[in-house]
């Protein structure tokens with residue numbers, strides 16, 4: 393209906409308060425949408441709570457497989473790590489969430505979508521800009537950007553209106569999680585000098601507590617997409633879940649990063665991304681076998697650009713689509729198996745093989761069977777070194 397707002401609903405305090413706040417402020421009907429991207433949300437409980445607070449419609453959907461195949465795999469293939477370290481779990485989830493909000497808004501002929509982001513982070517940008525791309529005329533409302541309530545004021549607001557709250561689960565951190573990783577910030581982490589407390593982490597054991605025996609694991613890729621672990625073929629969701637478990641149990645996946653937000657501030661964020669770290673390492677190693685020097689180098693630069701696009705909320709743009717086309721093309725021959733060793737927080741590539749590998753033993757070997765023509769190097773070096781020799785003769789030696 394034309395007086396409807398579709399709200400991305402997590403079931404937490406902010407978005408629960410937002411249901412009522414939007415109703416009162418806009419005299420609107422609120423349809424909520426709760427999505428499972430692998431963040432272990434209780435979909436049915438969220439649905440019930442939304443209806444209890446007064447939502448006119450409460451959808452819940454499992455988008456895990458879509459998330460992995462349409463968003464995570466392209467980012468993995470691109471080698472997209474923001475500032476070289478962050479695998480972009482939160483950032484990749486936002487355009488997908490926006491896409492489904494917009495879809496329901498169109499079904500409902502709603503005038504706006506809404507999300508729970510504050511005015512200080514990157515996520516508001518990702519929602520708003522994705523919506524601008526998908527439905528340029530649709531309004532986006534961000535209650536937490538407008539209402540200026542502290543957490544205690546929100547609780548008072550909720551109590552005054554009988555909004556059911558589940559305050560026990562609350563940790564002292566702000567956490568966002570999906571299959572590709574957990575993002576943890578705020579609380580005592582805001583002091584960049586403070587060591588990450590053990591309780592900030594949920595998917596990984598500390599290196600000290602990890603098993604004393606290394607765990608080797610084989611990852612099979614087909615055209616740059618992981619399809620099997622230790623020979624067992626798995627769909628995207630199951631594969632990432634298993635990889636999170638295996639790597640996390642060996643202490644692999646912790647990241648402590650001071651990052652540059654799009655809105656101009658630096659923030660300290662912890663990430664837990666066991667599968668992402670392991671799969672990026674394995675994928676890169678396989679590319680090392682299957683791509684030429686030029687392809688690898690150019691792709692590295694492109695990976696940084698791709699990560700910026702994702703981080704900055706520019707998923708639904710022609711530029712990202714164009715980058716994707718290039719990346720896809722590079723992955724044609726990136727098929728094979730990589731063996732990782734996971735050991736007390738480290739993830740090391742210890743073996744790789746591919747039927748399409750450009751590594752040729754007969755060219756590389758120092759043993760017999762060498763097919764490299766060493767005599768040909770003489771002429772090659774003559775010509776390669778020609779400008780150096782010429783300059784030295786004419787201009788003297790450079791120190």
Ligand code: ARG
Pocket residue numbers: 480482483513514515566567568575576577661
């Ligand atoms: N800094 C990350 C990003 O911009 C995560 C943001 C959400 N983090 C959180 N703990 N709620 O993608």
